[in-house]
Amino acid sequence: MRIPRIYHPTPLTPGAEIILSEDAANHVARVLRMQAGGMLTLFDGTNMTFTAQITHADKKQVNVQLQSVQEDDRESPLHLHLGQVMSRGEKMEFTIQKAVELGVNIITPLLSERCGVKLDVERQEKKVQQWRKIAIAACEQCGRNRLPEIRNVMVLENWCAEPDTGLRLNLHPRAKHSINTLPLPVNRLRLLIGPEGGLSKEEINLTSHYDFTDILLGPRVLRTETTALTAITALQVRFGDLG
Known part of the structure; x- marks a missing residue:
């Protein structure tokens, strides 16, 4: 047993x-x-x-x-910070749970123009506490012994403007680069996943201003929760400890 x-x-x-x-x-x-x-x-x-x-x-x-x-070290050599524009209900919980299992180190819930979740400050705080409990349960299940950090909700621009020495990536359906074309080695990444309606043109320009590289996952349009987990998996295969 x-x-x-x-x-x-x-x-x-x-x-x-x-x-x-x-x-x-x-x-x-x-x-x-x-x-x-x-x-x-x-x-x-x-x-x-x-x-x-x-x-x-x-x-x-x-x-x-x-x-x-x-x-008992189960951590990936790739330090991955996920910026996830908040999705509705169980979709956000699912994304956090699976991102923890896949080895993400930091998760920041984000607000963007097309974010479908509208919460006042008090409800945001309650959600963050709930997401932290989900992260703990995911660590208990998957064998991780370091808890990932679940940060407080941030506005997209403030998150993009934060200093970070790692590679910055933004998924875009018309990007010229794929994950497999990114140069090796990479040991630190900041990954942005937009809302179900996608980032606005102004927000895409904003990510370019803060040196984010647009990358393409494939020819099909993925839901936001599918996009996050697919990208994290692909990044862990190329730069981390999967595969």
């Missing part, structure tokens, strides 16, 4: 007895129905994994005793 992987939000030390976070305890006790004596694997975002045994479990609290520790 596979040992469940659980994220813990504070640094872990071998030999310590700790109380799991509320979300983790709910998952262990209520969803998995685990009891005292059961084994877990814990990680705290430092690339270390800890074997832990449950010493107490009820519906309100789960205690575990930390045992052995080992380094």
